[in-house]
Amino acid sequence: MLNIPTQAFPAPGSQQRVAPSGQSGRNKVALKPGHSLMDWIRFSKSGKDLTGLRGRLIEVTKEELQKHNTRDDCWTCIRGMVYNVTPYMDYHPGGEEELMKAAGMDGTDLFDQVHRWVNYESMLKECLVGRMATITTKAAMPPPSATGLAPPQPLAPPPDKDSRPRYDWFQTDVTVHLVVYAKRKIPSSGCTIVDLKGGVLRLEVLLGKMSYMIHLSLADEVEGNLEANTGFSVGKIQVSIRKQAKGKWTSLGQPLESHNTFLRKKDRALYYRDCVLVSKTEVNHNSHVFRLQLPRGTVMHVPVGKHVYLKALIKDTEVVRPYTPVDQSLAAASHNSSQESDLYLMIKVYPDGVFTPHLSSLHIGDCVSVSGPEGTFSLRPLRDVTHLYLLAAGTGFTPMARLIQQALQDTDTMRKTKLLCFNRREEDILWRCELDDLAANTDSWSGRTGRVEESMLEEFLTRPEGSKCYVCVCGPTAFTEITMGLLKQQGFSEEELHAFQG
Numbered sequence: 001m002l003n004i005p006t007q008a009f010p011a012p013g014s015q016q017r018v019a020p021s022g023q024s025g026r027n028k029v030a031l032k033p034g035h036s037l038m039d040w041i042r043f044s045k046s047g048k049d050l051t052g053l054r055g056r057l058i059e060v061t062k063e064e065l066q067k068h069n070t071r072d073d074c075w076t077c078i079r080g081m082v083y084n085v086t087p088y089m090d091y092h093p094g095g096e097e098e099l100m101k102a103a104g105m106d107g108t109d110l111f112d113q114v115h116r117w118v119n120y121e122s123m124l125k126e127c128l129v130g131r132m133a134t135i136t137t138k139a140a141m142p143p144p145s146a147t148g149l150a151p152p153q154p155l156a157p158p159p160d161k162d163s164r165p166r167y168d169w170f171q172t173d174v175t176v177h178l179v180v181y182a183k184r185k186i187p188s189s190g191c192t193i194v195d196l197k198g199g200v201l202r203l204e205v206l207l208g209k210m211s212y213m214i215h216l217s218l219a220d221e222v223e224g225n226l227e228a229n230t231g232f233s234v235g236k237i238q239v240s241i242r243k244q245a246k247g248k249w250t251s252l253g254q255p256l257e258s259h260n261t262f263l264r265k266k267d268r269a270l271y272y273r274d275c276v277l278v279s280k281t282e283v284n285h286n287s288h289v290f291r292l293q294l295p296r297g298t299v300m301h302v303p304v305g306k307h308v309y310l311k312a313l314i315k316d317t318e319v320v321r322p323y324t325p326v327d328q329s330l331a332a333a334s335h336n337s338s339q340e341s342d343l344y345l346m347i348k349v350y351p352d353g354v355f356t357p358h359l360s361s362l363h364i365g366d367c368v369s370v371s372g373p374e375g376t377f378s379l380r381p382l383r384d385v386t387h388l389y390l391l392a393a394g395t396g397f398t399p400m401a402r403l404i405q406q407a408l409q410d411t412d413t414m415r416k417t418k419l420l421c422f423n424r425r426e427e428d429i430l431w432r433c434e435l436d437d438l439a440a441n442t443d444s445w446s447g448r449t450g451r452v453e454e455s456m457l458e459e460f461l462t463r464p465e466g467s468k469c470y471v472c473v474c475g476p477t478a479f480t481e482i483t484m485g486l487l488k489q490q491g492f493s494e495e496e497l498h499a500f501q502g
Contacts, residue, residue, distance in 0.1 A: 032090060037354045040091040041317045044126045050087045051129050058130040065132070069104025075129060076102040078111055078120055082129040117270060117309050117374070122318040164262050165205065165212040173246045176222070178214065180205055182235035189303050189378040192237050194228050195273055196297035200256065202271065204372065205237060211265045216253040221245065228299040272311055272369040273298055275343065277362050283346060283430055287395070289326070290359065292343040292370060302343065304402045305377030307501065310345075311369040312358050321355045322374070322501055323347060324398040327405060330434035343370065346430060348395045377498055379406065385470040386415045389461055391452070391483055393422040393475025397430045399500045403472060404438070415467075420460050422452065422475065452483050457490060474500035 044050065060075070060082045068075035074086045076099070089096045094114070102110050111120065167180045180192075180203070187208055195202040199221060203214040223242040230237050243249075258268075275292040282288055294300060302308060307324040323345045349356040362368065377399070382388065388407050390400040400419060407417040423429050463469055471492060473483050480499050487497055 031093065035091050036352070037091070037093075037319070038315075040088065040123075041315045041354075043087070043091075045316065050126045051084045053129060057128065059133045060130050061133045066104045071096060071100065074099065074103045076105065076107040077132055078106075078108050080132050081121075082132060083120075083124045083127045084129050085124065085127060088124065088127060112266065116266065117320050117322065117371070119311070119318040119320055165207070167214055167260070169252045171249060173248070174243055176218075176241050176243060176249065176252070178203070178239045178241075178252070180212070180214065180237040180239075182207060182212070182237070184235050186230060186232040186235050186237075187378065187380065188232075189306070189380070190232075191301050191303050191373055192228055192230050192299070193372045194226060194239055194297075194299040195271070195295075196222070196224065196226050196241065197273075197295070201239075201241075201253070203237075203239060204268075204271070206265060206373065208378075209265055210262060211268045212262045213258050213260070213268070215256040215259040217256055218253040219249045219251050220247075224296045226297060226299065270309060270371045270374075272309075272371050274367040275370045277364055277366050277368065278342065279364065284432070285427055287346060287348045287430060288360075290345045290347055292345065292368065294341055294343070294370075299341075300372060302373045304379060304406055305399055305498075305500070306373040306375040307399070308343070308345075308373060309371040310355070310359070311371070312355065314354060314358055319355050319358075324500070326398055326401045330401060330404065330431050330438065346395065346398050346401075375501065377500065381495065381498070382406075382410070382414075382470055384413055384468050386413055386467045387463070387469045388414060388417045389469065389471045390417070390419045391422075391471065391473045391475075392419070393452075393479040394424075394428070395430065396473075396475030396479070396500065397421055399474050400472065401431070418460065420456075422479070452479065452486065454486055454489065457483075457486055461487075461490065461492075470496055470498070472498050472500065 049055070060077075065075055065077060065082060068084070071089065072086060074089065075082055075084050077083075085092075085099055089099060092099050098114075101107070111118075163183060165180055165182045167178060169176065169178050171177065178201070182205060184207065186205070190206045190208065193204045193206070199218050201214065201216045201218055205212045218241075221244040223244060225242070227240045228237065273295055275294055277290060278293045279291040280288045281291070302325045305324075307322045309320050309322050311318060311320045313319075325343050326346050328344055347356060347359060349360045351357065359368070388403070390403060392400050400421075404417065404419065407414050419435075421429065421435075429435070461469070461471065469492070471487055473480050473487070475483075484497060484499055
């Protein structure tokens with residue numbers, strides 16, 4: 001089922017274009033002309049003094065930071081570094097209101113909640129004031145006890161070693177095998193990412209919100225290729241690597257930074273590898289599927305509903321954008337993609353944008369930096385779902401593409417899957433022919449047009465007695481927020497809804 005509005009979405013002047021003032025959530029605001037990201041890059045490189053300190057870097061105390069908390073004099077701290085963000089106010093896509101939430105204080109947590117992936121160090125390089133001053137205090141000596149012995153100190157609870165993943169290794173004369181025991185089933189949203197480069201092995205296992213990492217400089221030289229196998233039900237991962245020379249190793253190698261650590265995924269820094277552009281396939285008049293080949297020695301499968309970040313250096317500034325992989329085609333079975341070594345990204349090119357024109361200008365054989373899988377989506381809530389509803393606007397269709405395939409495979413409980421797709425014009429529909437082929441065997445498109453509204457959703461989202469429903473939403477920020485609000489008004493709970501990052 002496809003819905004194609006006859007006019008631009010959102011309509012000019014619509015509340016769906018700019019969220020009302022004071023509304024919570026992550027909003028984008030309409031920027032003044034001449035205040036795009038590219039305009040900010042030009043302005044920050046103009047040589048103007050953006051800090052007010054004439055190039056000096058200073059040490060900033062907490063008291064000094066708190067003084068700079070107004071619209072016309074706004075400093076904030078991110079990971080120990082202080083920036084004067086006053087010049088950036090009019091360029092911030094989230095508006096000055098969002099920046100002012102961190103005025104005169106440490107904004108690290110707020111920054112991580114919204115866009116941990118943004119390279120603020122590059123973006124705000126010319127706004128750097130200095131480093132936060134560290135406060136050292138002399139520990140006070142406790143008074144002696146009556147017995148003359150020091151009072152007992154409370155003991156911190158030891159980490160639960162039984163729940164931590166662990167690893168082991170074994171070898172033959174020609175191969176070395178690394179085995180990770182997750183000590184739990186690996187969820188469908190989990191995966192293993194292995195990077196082998198220059199004798200350095202980096203293995204990350206994603207387990208829900210947690211991340212386990214092995215990071216080693218291997219003991220001897222190895223071949224560039226490797227084999228990785230994951231036993232999801234038993235929680236076991238085995239990586240096999242061929243040695244360049246026969247023989248026995250006395251150790252697996254030397255530990256590097258973050259080796260054998262088990263952290264929350266959000267506390268793990270993003271890691272990028274350079275992928276090669278091998279093809280660009282036209283989807284419609286302004287969108288292409290970019291096929292990226294992972295480097296030799298890398299094994300990475302992106303789970304359904306997860307996205308990756310692409311990073312590029314544009315005018316001496318690192319720019320990062322999220323994209324959700326699709327399968328090679330809508331007809332390609334999703335489970336076959338787990339064996340696919342390439343990434344397929346469906347991307348709309350915006351002529352006035354910063355990142356997509358750069359991507360469009362790449363030639364076959366050029367490289368682009370790609371992160372590992374990110375995102376909070378999990379297939380777990382879909383286990384017993386009978387009715388799956390997918391609401392997408394524009395390229396918000398991309399996470400839905402693989403969900404459609406997932407639903408087609410899961411025929412045990414899934415009785416109905418419906419896609420409501422919003423586009424400005426009929427020629428904007430992504431994978432139109434492939435959707436028509438699917439519709440030929442299911443419900444055909446009725447050709448209805450209009451904007452997302454309560455009556456439309458009431459008709460689209462039927463809830464038969466005894467059914468279990470789940471709704472996924474993806475599109476521009478305003479579309480997602482309006483749609484999620486309407487869904488909650490119709491009685492859908494948080495557990496029945498998921499909004500992808502737009």
